[in-house]
Amino acid sequence: MAAEHSPGSTRSTPAGRTAAAGRSWWGWGRTDQALPDSECAALATMIPGLPSAPLPVPDAAALTLAPPRIRVPGSLAHLVSDGTADRAAHTYGKAYRDVVRALHGDLAAAPDLVAFPRTEAELVDLLDWAGTRNAALIPYGGGSSVVGGVEYRGGDHSGVLSLDLSAMDRVLEVDTTSRAARIQAGVLGPALERQLRDHGGGLTLRHFPQSFEFSTLGGWLATRAGGHYATLHTHIDDFVESMRVVTPAGVSESWRLPGSGAGPSPDRLFLGSEGTLGVITEAWMRLQDRPVHKASAAVLFADFADAAEAVRAISQSGLHPANCRLLDPGEAALAGAAQGGDSVLVLGVESAHHPVDGRLAELCALAADHGGRVPASASAPGGGDGDGGPAARDDAVDAWRSAFVRMPYLRDGLARMSAITETFETACTWDRFAGLYEAVRTGTAAAVKEITGSPGLVNCRLTHVYPDGPAPYFTVIAAGRRGREVAMWDEIKSAAMETLGRHGATVTHHHAVGRDHRPGYDRQRPEPFALALRAAKSALDPRGILNPGVLLGSGSPGAG
Amino acid sequence: MAAEHSPGSTRSTPAGRTAAAGRSWWGWGRTDQALPDSECAALATMIPGLPSAPLPVPDAAALTLAPPRIRVPGSLAHLVSDGTADRAAHTYGKAYRDVVRALHGDLAAAPDLVAFPRTEAELVDLLDWAGTRNAALIPYGGGSSVVGGVEYRGGDHSGVLSLDLSAMDRVLEVDTTSRAARIQAGVLGPALERQLRDHGGGLTLRHFPQSFEFSTLGGWLATRAGGHYATLHTHIDDFVESMRVVTPAGVSESWRLPGSGAGPSPDRLFLGSEGTLGVITEAWMRLQDRPVHKASAAVLFADFADAAEAVRAISQSGLHPANCRLLDPGEAALAGAAQGGDSVLVLGVESAHHPVDGRLAELCALAADHGGRVPASASAPGGGDGDGGPAARDDAVDAWRSAFVRMPYLRDGLARMSAITETFETACTWDRFAGLYEAVRTGTAAAVKEITGSPGLVNCRLTHVYPDGPAPYFTVIAAGRRGREVAMWDEIKSAAMETLGRHGATVTHHHAVGRDHRPGYDRQRPEPFALALRAAKSALDPRGILNPGVLLGSGSPGAG
Incomplete structure (x- = not known):
């Protein structure tokens, strides 16, 4: 894979980095944590009507991907990989539908290239190049999106570059007086906490989404991730002191402030922008004293x-x-x-x-x-x-x-058995909760029955709660039909999303919108705000190269 | 004043409303709370070098204003006043420089008309009319702005309409289960709390800015007001469940949600928009149980x-x-x-x-x-x-x-004696606070000495505090020179703003930006965010009629 660098070519493995060792290219987390075939089969006996053997896991090295349609100039070649394993691993996030498609070897959406910038200057160069070539640029975060947030779905771009900031993974500065740290966006949860611990001072970010091990600070910020605290400070948003974002129109850096009332918050525009307005490169984050x-x-x-x-x-x-x-x-x-x-x-x-x-x-x-x-x-x-x-x-x-930490691996084991097993989450005011709970359970169960022919499980937990309402998190488990799993899940999901909308419950509390939640999001978002957001997008990303199809547009430049 | 209605004319006093009884047209609050001349003079003995007699308070009815340059069609006439007292009272906010200018009879900036819509439909009609006539429309709130937020300062508009929502002052709905209420934007603090109390259920918004009696919910939201709580929930922002905003491009209404991660928050774009993107007409606000x-x-x-x-x-x-x-x-x-x-x-x-x-x-x-x-x-x-x-x-x-409640009246008494007395507030991280405190005190004292020729007082309190930094609030008292008060204050303020910026402290923690804070705000705001905000403004207010010159632009349509 480590081709020699020559002008105009791209290295398969960029200098100074290797593909994430031990990480599953098709499913959640680490390969050594995945369920062996026998456990997959044993688990599947819970659900009547499933096949007796798991889907085999394709060998990433043996996959055949379409040749890259774009290539970077020699000056950027060392930052970019066109290796099959890198491209395959960066094709999807980790939604159920992503895992199943990977297992079936469906990788038509693979990016042409994967870029691993090590500095902001390198990122700016990549962004400039993508702009001149009309190449779509998709910030990958840790790749843990469960809403189609990192998957290109068409448009008229010349090619697709997946942007992996995993080489920008340092805690750069710690202010123990104000309890804050300047942190690069590409760092994964455990490495972030390790560096804070190594720094001394007893400080912690204490943001523990279920994806903690396999998601990045930048991803948390871009998707308004939900963290450790069930009350009060539920979203990562509240821990942001300032952010630095590279946009095609320039670098945006807000001041480090504990609070401000100077106009609409700049940070709040980029929080939840899901890579459509710019690429978050670092942030000053508020820290906590480690609890004793x-x-x-x-x-x-x-x-x-x-x-x-x-x-x-x-x-x-x-x-x-x-x-x-x-x-x-x-x-x-x-x-x-x-x-x-x-x-x-x-x-x-x-x-x-x-x-x-x-x-x-x-x-x-x-x-x-x-x-x-x-x-x-x-x-x-x-x-x-x-x-x-x-x-x-x-x-x-x-x-x-x-169960919480293990669940995604079980989900993948069940996915290999063609069971449908996925989650969705929402939030609503307390006055609507009883009705919503009943409607989602009965409505989703009915959809499962109608679509799969068998009854399934629809469970609920409250992950975060507010004085004015809870954030319910639903789990659906049902018997799928091999080869039809994704289509079936999409129908069930669509029914669930419709129920949420009918009850005035948000399409997502902390999983983000991505591409999968667009129908519900488009209904929920006030139209004047959509106008404002589209205008902001056009101002910051006039060529429409940043994560097209997420939040806005159809994937084509200029589409709303 | 109550001229008969005829097509094409405007009533001096619109049907269904009278001018705010007992309110000072030139200074803070209620006329019966203003200091009598003798107390003004006694107070002024604290500060050497002041004149011996207070500036007289002009009689509003005797003021001469330029004739209105615009008039509304007959269908809107009953919503609009061109009365001198209404126009004079809506010319300025309540900053020191506003009070002094009013005392000197400087009312060149008076709006041509003051509108008092009673319903959102009437507001939409006014907005539509203003758009077709290129009339500037300035949301007045409770008129308590201390940053030039409600004062027209030029541009090429055909005229200026001050928008007073005081007739939209009802608590419309209370959800005691979720502890939230739907409240019209024009309600003043005391009336809001009174209605909540009358509703029963023991709920309160508990938002008590210093301006509580004379500011509105809509104003609090548009300016990200700072409230009762010194920690945790300091700004009104955190109590917003959803908002309804009338923009020239349509009505924006977010869903009632306790929390959401669906894209950038729509509410956070309108919070702090200071009337430049739309007019807030109502909001679902999170309430508290009344403390016992x-x-x-x-x-x-x-x-x-x-x-x-x-x-x-x-x-x-x-x-x-x-x-x-x-x-x-x-x-x-x-x-x-x-x-x-x-x-x-x-x-x-x-x-x-x-x-x-x-x-x-x-x-x-x-x-x-x-x-x-x-x-x-x-x-x-x-x-x-x-x-x-x-x-x-x-x-x-x-x-x-x-002292807190009485302070604005004392300030007005001192203003009548040509003392300079005003406040500004900020926020910074703890690591910078000691340096900032010292720099503002010495720097502002030096500016006072240089500009007024005498030493003044520069005091500080912390009004709100965060884990990562405090919000200091500075009070400046100095001897002004009659007729030169505003110019002197502007110089002192400018020096203070420069010090804040040099120390990375926000230009405002909860007083908003308005027109007075533009230099500091323009420096503080990241340029890509400015691009996005200008684009959002152009999308929602394409003719640039909403509060021109605040946050954005120079007052002229199309200016940045």
Whole structure:
């Protein structure tokens, strides 16, 4: 793969970097964590009607991709790879539909080239070149998009360059007085926390999305990721002090400010812009003191509606638990956190400064007021501070946490068995929640039955909660038909999206819009705001080369 | 004034409304609260070198304004006033320079007409008409702008219409489950809270800027006002669930959502847009339970730097006090809250659910750790829940609060004596605060000396604080020269703005940009964001009639 550099050619493996070692090109995470065939088959026995053997995993090196339609000039060649493995791994994100298509060897959307700039100047050169050639440029982040955010879907570009910032992965500066750090956008979660830890000072970003290991700071910012905190500071947005964004019209850098009222927030325009307005290269992020006091509890409810009322009371209490996740009966059973139709509320409190047992007791009392059963053993204060999310000692909490981290690998195992298994998330005000929950469960179950011919599972958990409403997260598991998995999922997803829209629930709380959520997003977004956003896009990216088809446009330059 | 309606004419007093009874046309607030001449003169003895008698207050009815250059068609005539008193009262906001100009009878900038729409449909009609006539349209809010936000300053418009939404002042709907209310933009603070109280349910918006009595919900949203909470939820932004905005390109209404990650936030584009992109007509606002537990304390510090370190520790403690205001020695003395060079830290905690004495004790302990002296009597839990801001029982707290509410009237009294007295506010990260504080105090004092020939007072308080930095609020008092007050203030202000910019401190934390802060704002705003904002403006307000010269442009259509 390591072709010699010659003017006008591209290296297969750019200098100073190798393809992400041990990473799955087709599925979630690390190859050594993927389920072996036997486990895939065993898992599939849960769901009647599936094939008996898993889909084989194609060998990336043996894939045949169309030859690249574009090539960069010699001055940029060392930054770019046209290697099959790199192109295959950068074709899709990690949505269910992405995994299935990769397993079926459907890689028609593969980018022509993958670029790995090491500096902002190199990124600017790549952007300039793409502009002159009308090449689409797709910021890849960590590649964990589950909404078609990193996949080119047509338009009249001359070619497609996937932009991988993994070489820009440093914590550049730490201000321990203001508790903030300047961090490059390409860093993955664990490396970010490791560098903060190495710096000393006991500071942490403490942003732990489920994708933590395999997603980047830049991706979190571009998609308004949801993190560790179930209340108060749920989105990464709140931790942004300033951002630096390379646009085709120039570099935008906001001032480091703890707060400001000077016009509309520049950062808030780029937060959630999903690579359509510019490429985020670094940000000053607000940090936390590493918590030393922690306590958690799992509260059981016989009635889900009671549990939801308990969560509402907690969300409106001003107690701000770090963790406040409610698993409905199906989700609790699937996670092994409860049985017999109980719902489980996982509560966690933490502080770097103060004991938190009293706060946990207040939370448990609120839960008990609403019919929750607080196990005597459940309010043990816990230590430990893992990088992977809330640490806790309670059995139900542990069960939930293991399932949380393991879930994407199970999903891939089931995908190999042609089971349909995917998630979607939303948020709505409390007055609408009961109706939404019922409508999504019954509506999606009906769609599953109609589309797959068999009943499926539709479970729900609340991942984040606000005083004025929860963010429900739905999991759907159903028997697919081999070769028809994607089409079936798309139909189910479309029915679910329609239900969300009908109930005034957002098309996404923290998975972003990408290309998959466009129908719901286009309905939700106020039309004058769409006009403003299109105008901003035209001003910053006049040639329409940045992530075409995401948020705006049809993929063609100039389309709305 | 109440001329009969005839086609093509305008009524002096539109049907269904009278001019704001008891409101000062030239200065702050209510006429019955203004200082009598004798008190003005007595106050002025504090400052050597002032004239012995106050400027007289011109009689609004006796003012001569240029005849209106525009008139509305008969169908709109009942919504519009061309009365001298209405036009005079809508000429300026309430900045020092506005008050002085009004006192000198300088009303060349008076709007041609003042419109009082009662419904959104009427507002749309006015907007459409203004567009066809190239008339500038200036949303007035409550008229409390201190940054030239409501004053026309030229351009090539055919005329100027000041837009007063005071007839759109209702709480339309309350959702007690989600704790939110749909509220019309024209309502003033007290009427808003009164309607919420009348509705029952114990809910409150609890947004108490210093201008509370004389500013509107729409104004708060358009300017990203700073409110009651010194920590955590400082700006009105965080309480917005959805907004409805009338733009020349159509009505924008975001969905009611507790949280969302669907693209850049539409609300965040309109928050802080200061009437340049559209007119906010209503919003769903997140409410709070009315607090029943309150406690407050005033902590004294011999050293201001220690006090600032205490505030930093508190801001980073996760204790989230509702009040955390630090007065430097000059400010404390002026407010009568401390003497002998002490700084005063006013702390307040409150909750609708839980006793708060423990939290106050933790805060006081943190303050004591940094050298604060906590008076034995100071941590008395207080009751009461006034509409005017934090309620408290402590003497120093009371002294500060009285001064806070009374300050604008004192400023006007001093203005009548040709004293220069005005405030500006900012925010910066903690690592820069000590340097900024020193630079603003010495630099502004030097500017005062140079420009006025006498030393002045430059005091500081912290109004809001964040884990990564404070929002300092500076007060300047100096001897002006009659007839030269505005020019002198502008020079002092310009020097201060330059100092802020040099230290990377925002040009405004919650006073907005308006026209007065444009130089600092233009420097602070990233240029690509300016491109995007100009493009958004052109898309939503293609004729450039909305509040020209604020945030963008020079006042002329098409200017950047």
